[in-house]
Amino acid sequence: MNNTPGTYWQKKSSAAPLATFRILFGLLILASLIRFAVNGWIEKLYLEPSFHFTFYGFEWVKPLGIYTYGLFIIGGLSAIGIALGYRYRLSVLLFFLSFTYIELMDKTTYLNHYYFVSLMSFLLLWLPAHRYYSLDALRKPSLRSATVPAWSIDAIKLLLAIVYFYAGLAKLNSDWLFSAQPLATWLPTRYHLPLIGPLLKQEWVHFAMSWSGAVYDLAIPFLLWHPRTRAFAFVMVVGFHVLTRILFPIGMFPFIMIFATTIFFDAKLHQRFLDGLSKLGQRLGLRRNVTSAPEVSGGLAVQSVFRQKLVLPVLAVFFALQLLLPFRYVLYPGELFWTEEGFRFSWRVMLMEKAGYAQFKIVDSETGKRLYVDNSEFLNAFQEKQMSFQPDFILEYAHYLAKVYTERGFHEPEVYVESYVALNGRPSQPFVDPAVNLAAIKPSLKHKSWLLPFNDEIKGL
DSSP states (O other): OOOHHHHHHHEEEEEEHHHHHHHHHHHHHHHHHHHHHHHHHHHHIISSSOOOOOOOTTTOOOOOOOGGGHHHHHHHHHHHEEEEEEEEHHHHHHHHHHHHHHHHHHHGGGOHHHHHHHEEEEEEEETTTTTSSSHHHOGGGGGGSSSSEEHHHHHHHHHHHHHHHHHHOOOOOBBHHHTTHHHHHHHHGGGTTTTTTTTGHHHHHHHHHHHHHHHHHHHHHHHHHSSSHHHHHOOOHHHHHHHHHHHSTTTTTHOOOOOOGGGSOOOOHHHHHHHHHHHHHHHHTTTOOOOOOOOOHHHHHHHHHHHIIIIIHHHHHHHHHHHHHGGGGGGOSSSSHOOTTTTSOOOOSSOOEEEEEEEEEOOTTTTOEEEOGGGGGGGOOOHHHHHOHHHOOOOOOOOHHHHHHHHHOOOOEEEEEEEEEEEOOOEEEEEEESOOOOGGGOOOOOOTBBBBOHHHHOOOO
């Protein structure tokens, strides 16, 4: 059999797994947006605060006042469009833009799974997930096809594999493996849970979960990819994510990952799922068939040319970034967990427990007048907590304070901070050089030389 790269790009697979993934992804992100709105988090996180922390280069992305609700409505409607396969490209594009805008509005709410959803929606924009079992295929029979390029399914598998494997690599550090941190700090606080609560106080449980978590993340992509171990691997996926959902309040992410990994299963299983939906639809009076299709349509021929000229190069750049971006931390000196330079967007999931204290001092550069800031005047409790131990938050907040106190009559105010941070069970230690005027430091991607050195060492990747 010829397995050269050229033949791979011509290989076809059943469209059923891609259609199933589209449906489940759309429904789960819809449920996530509804949950966010029902819990009142739109108002609490985006409308009530007077100040929002921004991502470098995206300072222009701000909440839109009452129109912020419109972003969630657009995201919800486009999620429905994704699930139904209705005007699929437009639906995915609108979801990617609205959801990513929401994610960028306030850095305080950053979570790895928000980043994952943005990446996955961008990836789906380039995949033919609407050619089978979709309203688009019903409206336009020439679009319909029972097969799709094999790479379009493998692309989703590859992104999932990167997420898991890189999360596993990140766990290969001395804190996680030899101190069971931060699990040794977190798990005892869950002692009230029935059945497993007493175990969570045991040191051997902390180490068992740390080591098994690292092995799980590193091995699960390979176990899912291999047919003989796939069923066992999926049981592990379900068990792992159900347990993490019980132990830690991480929202919809466990369910998104559980259903996303079904993409690895044989197409026959996905077809049975779609057939079941068809039978349900028939019982509800929806009798038109959106599944029957020729093996090749004219639309696929056009897609082949389009793919070669645009889609594959775009995806090549996309995956190159996913492989390289998590390693950008090597460009910075110092301890990654301390400085967090290159920490985000690298699948370093639940590796740190940091707590901080930050007292800001404003000095009038002309008169020498000084005062100490009550952070609660400008930040809510969640924002203050996140700001207290993240260097880029501290710097951005210092610039905000300089602006505020300029408006209050201070002449070129200087901003200093006395801060202490505790990392993964260690005693707190000074974090920012208290003699540095943060208002004079321009935000950039350069190393933050105004941070004090970490007085310990964490070995690992």
